[in-house]
Amino acid sequence: MNDGMSSIKDILSPFTAWKNLFKEPVTIKDPLRERPGAPRYRGFHKNDVNACIGCGTCESICENEAIDMVPVEGFNPKDGDSGLRPSIDYGRCCWCALCVDVCTTGSLTLSNEYTWVDTDSDNFRFIPGIDRKSWENNEPGWKKPGNGYELYDLERVKMEHLGPEQRDESFIEIIQGFSKEQAEKEADRCVECGICTATCPAHMGIPEYIKAIRNNDLEEGLRILYETNPLPEICGRICTHKCESVCSLNHRGEPISIRWLKRYIADQNPAEKYKEILETDTVNKNGKKVAIIGSGPSGLSAAYYLSKMGYEVEIFEKLPQAGGMMRFGIPEYRLPYDQLDKDINYILSLGVKIHYNITVGKDITLDKMGKEFDAVFAGTGLHLGRSTRVEGADHPHVYQAIELLRKITLEEEIHVAEKIVVIGGGNVAMDITRSLARLQKQKYGKVQVIATSLEVEEQMPADREEVVEAREEGATIFPGWAPQRIEIRDGKITGLHVVQCLSLFDAEGKFNPQCNLDNARFFEGDMVVESIGQGMDLSYISEDIKEDLEMGPRGRIKVNDYFQTSVPWLFMGGDTIQGPDVIHGIANGHKAALGIDKYLFGDKN
Ligand SMILES: Cc1cc2nc3c(=O)[nH]c(=O)nc-3n(C[C@H](O)[C@H](O)[C@H](O)COP(=O)(O)OP(=O)(O)OC[C@H]3O[C@@H](n4cnc5c(N)ncnc54)[C@H](O)[C@@H]3O)c2cc1C
Numbered sequence: 001m002n003d004g005m006s007s008i009k010d011i012l013s014p015f016t017a018w019k020n021l022f023k024e025p026v027t028i029k030d031p032l033r034e035r036p037g038a039p040r041y042r043g044f045h046k047n048d049v050n051a052c053i054g055c056g057t058c059e060s061i062c063e064n065e066a067i068d069m070v071p072v073e074g075f076n077p078k079d080g081d082s083g084l085r086p087s088i089d090y091g092r093c094c095w096c097a098l099c100v101d102v103c104t105t106g107s108l109t110l111s112n113e114y115t116w117v118d119t120d121s122d123n124f125r126f127i128p129g130i131d132r133k134s135w136e137n138n139e140p141g142w143k144k145p146g147n148g149y150e151l152y153d154l155e156r157v158k159m160e161h162l163g164p165e166q167r168d169e170s171f172i173e174i175i176q177g178f179s180k181e182q183a184e185k186e187a188d189r190c191v192e193c194g195i196c197t198a199t200c201p202a203h204m205g206i207p208e209y210i211k212a213i214r215n216n217d218l219e220e221g222l223r224i225l226y227e228t229n230p231l232p233e234i235c236g237r238i239c240t241h242k243c244e245s246v247c248s249l250n251h252r253g254e255p256i257s258i259r260w261l262k263r264y265i266a267d268q269n270p271a272e273k274y275k276e277i278l279e280t281d282t283v284n285k286n287g288k289k290v291a292i293i294g295s296g297p298s299g300l301s302a303a304y305y306l307s308k309m310g311y312e313v314e315i316f317e318k319l320p321q322a323g324g325m326m327r328f329g330i331p332e333y334r335l336p337y338d339q340l341d342k343d344i345n346y347i348l349s350l351g352v353k354i355h356y357n358i359t360v361g362k363d364i365t366l367d368k369m370g371k372e373f374d375a376v377f378a379g380t381g382l383h384l385g386r387s388t389r390v391e392g393a394d395h396p397h398v399y400q401a402i403e404l405l406r407k408i409t410l411e412e413e414i415h416v417a418e419k420i421v422v423i424g425g426g427n428v429a430m431d432i433t434r435s436l437a438r439l440q441k442q443k444y445g446k447v448q449v450i451a452t453s454l455e456v457e458e459q460m461p462a463d464r465e466e467v468v469e470a471r472e473e474g475a476t477i478f479p480g481w482a483p484q485r486i487e488i489r490d491g492k493i494t495g496l497h498v499v500q501c502l503s504l505f506d507a508e509g510k511f512n513p514q515c516n517l518d519n520a521r522f523f524e525g526d527m528v529v530e531s532i533g534q535g536m537d538l539s540y541i542s543e544d545i546k547e548d549l550e551m552g553p554r555g556r557i558k559v560n561d562y563f564q565t566s567v568p569w570l571f572m573g574g575d576t577i578q579g580p581d582v583i584h585g586i587a588n589g590h591k592a593a594l595g596i597d598k599y600l601f602g603d604k605n
């Protein structure tokens, strides 16, 4: 509606605006004059490049493709860091701050600086934290809201496991495995950065198989596992999980339970369906024969990939069952035999033959194998025990850990004393300590086993959970003591004399333990077990072949990238070359299979 007053105002208004005629427009002045943004203003990016690990999660989330991961001088790829850093393109950025919300390390933030005048449009692409900017030390800006706001869960889904009272007398499996709901919840936490893949010795497609869990496509998950690892039930239980130690979620929360998720996929796929899922029903033979010495992870992995490529594969194994240290070292409460067999039987179902109870070098010579087969892969592991050689170590009730573990698997009767002292602080020492604790509980109704290591507790090489669980099962751990002498009275062991160990290495980093002789202790026991490492037995290699073998450092045989020795038909892998763990053996066996194929058929395959 119109009245008289408003019509006069309408007439005068244009004239009042003339008073601004000679004023500079605000739009020109404002980009040029300093005016701080509000504290929570979403301004230009900042990145703490030393905290950033180059995981690229920020790049993946950016809907506008405003982020590119780029190499930066001084940041080289290493475990847990891709060496790349995010570069931002302000021609694309809409300041949504999703990249900040998702940043796994919390290194990426936004300043509240919003003015940037430049005539060169290329300058609006820059690497925060590297290309120095005036807002580098600008504190206010966009931060994640408080109250625990996170785009993803920082805590892992808890794994069900048997309590000490349920497990201390038996060898039944401790870890129970994920349900579907738990596995999917845990898989949801994965940001798919792939930092883990780079670190895994077998370079498994970890984000891809975790995604298969999210998609509830476990057959696809199994196919992804077998691309790089033919022992997923095994690795899903006992892998040293180097992937988890570099998981980008580790930086602010708990790493993804990658190992248990792998196990979930393998557990859910029934063995009878493997051939159909993995399409290994019919493999065409290529007419070549490969011999493998040892049925440990490296030998089995080489056998799997070779037989998939059409090779006829025969394994020669000195023990009566397959699996190497996976069966004859790792106790069943960590790796049950039926799960070990599930992986091994599938490999054998591809036509791989195993000759059991055949020791190469004794029952058949390596020279003969070299002539009868087109190539040989040797994965013979570390099976010689090492002794402390302290006084009394030659007593018949002083044992080597691996000898006892082998006998437990073979169900041979072993001497289980009422009081036992184990020397060693590694995982093998914990395995024998915990196995003996179970046997003591069965025999005497109580546990009296002491494990003592040179290393102080923080430096013990055993996994933390192994030490904790050993204590829960009744073992006593005394770290930081050096064995001096085994006390023997009337032909019987009564215990171990130790002194305090002050340090293990000298200034040059050489193993040279220093002890305080004034601080001594006596650990009572009528049986002593030594678990201080293992050595390799290469006596199966004849002098003729040894002459042609090039040696590397630390008495190891030199191999090329394909684990081929300087004797062209002889390939070697696993603990004798690299490790010691199962996943290195698997990776070596796979690479050696590819190397053997290359050696026999050139690059055409
Ligand atoms: C107690 C214990 C616990 C372990 N726990 C873990 C763990 O939790 N996670 C992990 O990743 N790793 C673990 N390891 C290490 C892991 O088992 C080894 O790194 C791995 O098995 C090595 O694989 P490999 O293929 O080199 O040979 P091995 O597994 O050692 O197998 C070698 C095979 O070769 C056979 N052999 C040797 N010489 C001859 C010959 N002349 N003729 C015929 N056959 C022969 C042996 O009988 C054996 O079967 C553990 C080891 C031990 C001892």
Ligand code: SF4
Binding pocket: 061, 062, 063, 064, 065, 066, 067, 088, 092, 093, 094, 095, 096, 097, 098, 099, 100
């Ligand atoms: S603020 Fe949003 S648009 Fe800008 S780089 Fe980050 S995610 Fe991409």
Ligand code: SF4
Binding pocket: 047, 051, 052, 053, 054, 055, 056, 057, 058, 059, 085, 086, 102, 103, 104, 105, 106, 107, 108
């Ligand atoms: S998400 Fe964070 S840690 Fe990962 S690359 Fe981006 S800035 Fe770096």
